[in-house]
Amino acid sequence: MDVLLTVNGQQHRLDLDIRVTLLDALRERLGLTGTKKGCDQGQCGACTVLVGGRRVLSCFILAATVDGEVTTIEGLAGEGDPLHPMQQAFLDCDAFQCGYCTPGQILSAIACVQEGHAESEDEIHEYMSGNLCRCAAYPKIVEAVQRAKPLMQVQAKESD
Amino acid sequence: MAEDPKTATAGSPFGKPQVRIDGRAKVTGRALYPSDEPVGNPAYAFLLTSAIARGRIRRFDLGEARAVEGVLDILTHETAGGEAKPPEMQSGGKTTTTLESDRVWHDGQIIGVVVANSYEIAREAAFRVRVHYEKEAPSASFGSPGAEEEVREPGEHKDYRVGNADAELASAEVTVDGWYGTPTQHHNPIELFTTTCAWENGKLTIWEPSQFVYGLRGNVAGQLGIDPEDVRVVSRFVGGAFGSKGGATARTAWIAVAARRVNRPVKLVATRDQGFTIVTYRAETRHHLQLAATRDGRLTALRHEGWELTSRPSDYNVSGTETTARMYACPNILTKVNIVHADRNTPGFMRAPPDTPYMFPLECAMDELAARLGIDPIELRRINDTQTDPTNGQTFSSRHLMDCFDRGAERFGWSRRDPRPGSMSNGDWLVGLGCASAAYPSNIAATAARVSLRPDGHARVQIAAHDIGTGAYTVVAIMAADQLGLAPEQVTVEMGDSSLPPASLAAGSSHTATITHAVAKACGELRDRIARAATTSNNGPLAGRDPATLVLSAGRLTAPDGAAEPLVDAVKRLTPGALEVYAENIPKGLSPEAMETLYKGKPPMSRGQNREDVTAYAFGAQFVEVRVHSRTREIRVPRMVGAFASGRIVNPLTAHSQYMGGMIWGLGAALLEKTEIDPRHARYVNDNISEYHIPVNADVRRVEVIMIPETDRDVNPLGVKGIGEIGIVGVNAAIANAVFHATGKRIRQLPIRIEDLL
Ligand code: FES
Ligand code: FES
Numbered sequence: 070m071d072v073l074l075t076v077n078g079q080q081h082r083l084d085l086d087i088r089v090t091l092l093d094a095l096r097e098r099l100g101l102t103g104t105k106k107g108c109d110q111g112q113c114g115a116c117t118v119l120v121g122g123r124r125v126l127s128c129f130i131l132a133a134t135v136d137g138e139v140t141t142i143e144g145l146a147g148e149g150d151p152l153h154p155m156q157q158a159f160l161d162c163d164a165f166q167c168g169y170c171t172p173g174q175i176l177s178a179i180a181c182v183q184e185g186h187a188e189s190e191d192e193i194h195e196y197m198s199g200n201l202c203r204c205a206a207y208p209k210i211v212e213a214v215q216r217a218k219p220l221m222q223v224q225a226k227e228s229d
Numbered sequence: 230m231a232e233d234p235k236t237a238t239a240g241s242p243f244g245k246p247q248v249r250i251d252g253r254a255k256v257t258g259r260a261l262y263p264s265d266e267p268v269g270n271p272a273y274a275f276l277l278t279s280a281i282a283r284g285r286i287r288r289f290d291l292g293e294a295r296a297v298e299g300v301l302d303i304l305t306h307e308t309a310g311g312e313a314k315p316p317e318m319q320s321g322g323k324t325t326t327t328l329e330s331d332r333v334w335h336d337g338q339i340i341g342v343v344v345a346n347s348y349e350i351a352r353e354a355a356f357r358v359r360v361h362y363e364k365e366a367p368s369a370s371f372g373s374p375g376a377e378e379e380v381r382e383p384g385e386h387k388d389y390r391v392g393n394a395d396a397e398l399a400s401a402e403v404t405v406d407g408w409y410g411t412p413t414q415h416h417n418p419i420e421l422f423t424t425t426c427a428w429e430n431g432k433l434t435i436w437e438p439s440q441f442v443y444g445l446r447g448n449v450a451g452q453l454g455i456d457p458e459d460v461r462v463v464s465r466f467v468g469g470a471f472g473s474k475g476g477a478t479a480r481t482a483w484i485a486v487a488a489r490r491v492n493r494p495v496k497l498v499a500t501r502d503q504g505f506t507i508v509t510y511r512a513e514t515r516h517h518l519q520l521a522a523t524r525d526g527r528l529t530a531l532r533h534e535g536w537e538l539t540s541r542p543s544d545y546n547v548s549g550t551e552t553t554a555r556m557y558a559c560p561n562i563l564t565k566v567n568i569v570h571a572d573r574n575t576p577g578f579m580r581a582p583p584d585t586p587y588m589f590p591l592e593c594a595m596d597e598l599a600a601r602l603g604i605d606p607i608e609l610r611r612i613n614d615t616q617t618d619p620t621n622g623q624t625f626s627s628r629h630l631m632d633c634f635d636r637g638a639e640r641f642g643w644s645r646r647d648p649r650p651g652s653m654s655n656g657d658w659l660v661g662l663g664c665a666s667a668a669y670p671s672n673i674a675a676t677a678a679r680v681s682l683r684p685d686g687h688a689r690v691q692i693a694a695h696d697i698g699t700g701a702y703t704v705v706a707i708m709a710a711d712q713l714g715l716a717p718e719q720v721t722v723e724m725g726d727s728s729l730p731p732a733s734l735a736a737g738s739s740h741t742a743t744i745t746h747a748v749a750k751a752c753g754e755l756r757d758r759i760a761r762a763a764t765t766s767n768n769g770p771l772a773g774r775d776p777a778t779l780v781l782s783a784g785r786l787t788a789p790d791g792a793a794e795p796l797v798d799a800v801k802r803l804t805p806g807a808l809e810v811y812a813e814n815i816p817k818g819l820s821p822e823a824m825e826t827l828y829k830g831k832p833p834m835s836r837g838q839n840r841e842d843v844t845a846y847a848f849g850a851q852f853v854e855v856r857v858h859s860r861t862r863e864i865r866v867p868r869m870v871g872a873f874a875s876g877r878i879v880n881p882l883t884a885h886s887q888y889m890g891g892m893i894w895g896l897g898a899a900l901l902e903k904t905e906i907d908p909r910h911a912r913y914v915n916d917n918i919s920e921y922h923i924p925v926n927a928d929v930r931r932v933e934v935i936m937i938p939e940t941d942r943d944v945n946p947l948g949v950k951g952i953g954e955i956g957i958v959g960v961n962a963a964i965a966n967a968v969f970h971a972t973g974k975r976i977r978q979l980p981i982r983i984e985d986l987l
Contacts (some may be wrong), residue, residue, distance in 0.1 A: 085352075086347060088349040089349060089743025093348060096265075100267065101258075102258070102262075102264075102265035103257070103258015103259065104258070105262075105419070105420070105468070106264075106421060106498060106634070107419040107420065107421065107468075107501075107918070108501045108917065108918050109421075109500065109501065110501065110917065112501075112917060112918045112919040113419055113918050119669065139448065142256075142257065142258030143257070143258050143259075145257070146257055148257075148259070152256065153255070153892050154254070156256040156257065156301055157256075159256050160248060160249070160252045160253065160256050161248065163248070163249065163252075163883060163885070163886050164702070165252075165255060165256075165698075165884050166469075166698030166699065166883075166884075166887065166890060167418070167419070167420070167466075167467060167468050167470075167697060167698030168251075168252075168254075168255030168256075168260055168468070168698065168884050169262065169418070169419045169420045170419045171255050171256060172256075175256060179289045183796050191869070193926075194927045194929075194930070195243075195926075195928050197926045198925040198926045198927040200926070201419060201918065201923060201925060202419070202926075203416075203417060203418050203419050203469045203471070203895035203923060204469055204698050204886070204890045205889065205890040205894060205897075205924060205929065206886060206889075206890065207893065207924070207925075207926045207929040208495050208889065208930075208931070208932050209886065209889075210926065210930060211926070215743040
């Protein structure tokens with residue numbers, strides 16, 4: 070089936086088996102392997118991407134049904150570019166170990182701030198619980214979200 | 230290497246918090262995990278796994294599956310069984326087989342591989358394969374009909390018999406006696422178990438997340454009957470391992486066979502539920518633990534007997550009595566370990582394999598004894614602390630257990646604990662404070678490294694080491710920078726590839742000690758060459774100096790009198806290009822053949838509990854606050870404090886993450902994690918990551934880590950002990966002890982759940 074996907078601002082026309090998930094389309098067809106497969110059944114959050122700015126589990130959605138622009142981890146900062154404040158905060162806080170859940174955590178964290186669900190430490194713990202981290206970087210993930218939030222708000226104001 | 234390598238000179242990055250050098254790659258999605266590596270035109274594999282736990286395969290109906298358009302091949306014992314031999318267990322013993330025969334040893338065993346043009350096609354065809362079994366009644370666990378028990382003979386692990394524990398237990402003033410159990414648990418790294426194989430001109434490349442690329446290389450070569458030199462394993466990044474990626478598993482050779490048969494690269498991403506049965510896991514254990522003591526709290530006997538569940542053919546066991554026998558001064562010690570065989574997949578290493586299950590009963594029993602005697606649990610440990618290994622009279626290379634307790638207690642606020650169970654509360658919540666000791670042996674292995682220094686002052690380190698999230702890339706950069714007088718940013722590190730100089734297994738808290746010594750040795754030889762050239766040349770500022778006194782720091786080669794030469798000039802004297810050194814480090818106590826062993830894919834490891842000069846362990850103290858809801862009995866953990874004395878810390882930033890991760894693993898192991906098994910069919914029930922509960926963000930609140938500075942000249946020249954395992958050790962007991970303190974209920978079977986407290 071012919072599928073049109075807009076990913077990180079770029080349009081792609083793909084001929085896909087209708088069963089292909091957005092996750093597999095990104096990884097196996099577009100070479101965007103920053104989005105990770107941790108369960109393929111909507112349980113771990115490793116495959117989180119943004120569709121139209123909202124967090125979505127890309128293993129849980131068929132590529133053919135995607136409605137909106139997709140942002141993956143590769144779309145946040147180009148090679149050599151300054152990092153997104155959330156990426157920088159994860160790096161500085163050491164909010165990961167193996168890094169496998171990290172792309173999903175970062176996209177989820179950006180959405181968490183934008184949704185207004187990062188108002189308190191408790192709220193971040195709850196609203197980041199859909200992204201599992203087996204290395205258990207959780208306290209540092211919460212710290213990173215708190216650190217990035219004001220910087221994201223400044224950036225948002227500047228671009229207004 | 231100089232006996233005492235100079236480290237932590239002024240300006241050295243050793244021991245200072247350093248952001249991961251591979252961190253940017255990880256936060257931008259550019260770090261390539263093995264299944265991310267681009268391969269041209271791959272075919273996709275889907276595993277067929279058994280739906281019974283014991284029996285034989287009578288036949289396969291493959292017609293319908295083969296008819297699916299795009300299917301390339303189906304491997305079964307009938308079509309491909311002779312093309313590979315089973316892998317060797319990391320522990321050396323026997324294990325279950327897969328496609329080699331019609332035999333089914335356990336639920337979820339690999340019985341076939343479907344290969345197709347796409348993942349979707351392979352999956353569909355796999356579901357269309359019909360398998361006809363000859364079923365036999367399986368044994369699921371301890372106590373199941375047909376489960377076979379045997380005494381574990383001393384081999385890799387020893388039993389201890391000091392004095393006469395049985396006689397002392399029969400006549401002692403005070404005894405505690407309890408039966409304990411820990412459940413089946415699965416590593417569940419977030420990265421799935423993947424394998425990609427490609428052949429080119431008779432040479433095989435394997436991309437697979439691995440804790441031991443040389444081990445996987447040697448194993449697969451042996452399985453396929455080819456030269457290890459013709460196999461390359463690439464594993465630049467690993468999405469969590471925790472022991473699950475240490476040994477070779479059956480899948481790899483079958484994917485290699487599949488790739489050879491279809492003459493195309495083949496890519497496997499096993500499903501999450503398959504991950505429960507195609508690799509190892511933490512075995513279920515039982516314990517009988519008895520202590521005897523005087524009324525003033527001195528231990529007079531320790532008797533610890535363990536039972537470990539394993540598969541039918543395997544004698545895998547972890548025998549954590551090696552640690553429990555060494556924890557406290559005690560004149561009468563008896564340990565014994567039994568193996569129980571059932572129709573299960575073979576277990577294996579999982580974070581602190583021996584100590585997580587075995588320290589649980591000991592540390593709970595110590596708490597029980599303290600309560601019985603009316604002695605504070607920390608004081609009871611102080612009374613029985615020792616600098617001498619009670620099993621053999623050797624001294625510990627260093628042991629700062631009580632410093633850990635004292636610093637941890639202070640931070641935790643232990644002094645506000647009212648020792649009476651159920652005496653503390655906060656609103657509707659009962660509050661419990663508990664503690665436990667932690668310990669883990671300090672291990673080190675033989676390893677090689679190649680270091681090259683370019684005239685522009687950049688260094689490159691090549692070592693087939695593994696960064697499984699531990700921060701090994703950064704540790705190598707820090708070590709090389711420290712030794713060469715550079716900044717970590719000036720060091721490029723290449724790892725995770727068996728075409729690099731061999732490094733041992735990243736497991737057993739050995740890797741940091743192992744790789745830092747190899748890197749330091751190579752850097753030391755490099756420095757010597759530069760220094761010799763600088764002092765023997767007739768011109769140059771260092772001519773005539775004693776080369777042994779020159780140091781590399783801040784990009785210069787400097788003599789004690791202050792004369793110096795820029796590193797760039799000193800290197801240029803030797804070569805216009807890069808100066809390169811390859812060095813092998815064989816730690817004290819290992820045989821000269823250690824490197825040969827490593828090249829063949831076996832880890833040559835010196836173990837802290839087996840040394841003949843000292844006994845080498847790291848120690849720690851765990852503190853946990855639990856809250857138990859007075860009506861619903863919901864259990865929460867608002868706070869954990871861990872204090873650890875584990876030699877010199879190379880990078881406190883990543884070390885903190887590692888300790889913290891270990892402690893949270895302990896929380897999971899104590900309160901959440903259990904793989905449930907259907908007792909009739911011996912099949913796992915909750916084989917997915919939503920019903921197998923690992924801690925999520927909302928389960929975890931304050932976790933504080935205290936690193937106690939420790940100098941240890943005997944453990945190894947750099948004084949580095951490992952830290953990957955000790956963070957989890959003792960947490961399960963600290964939580965059980967806190968639950969007792971909150972509720973007065975002593976729960977001896979993990980995980981502790983609401984229903985245990987009703
Ligand atoms: S891979 Fe999508 S939620 Fe786990
Ligand atoms: S960093 Fe390893 S799973 Fe989160």
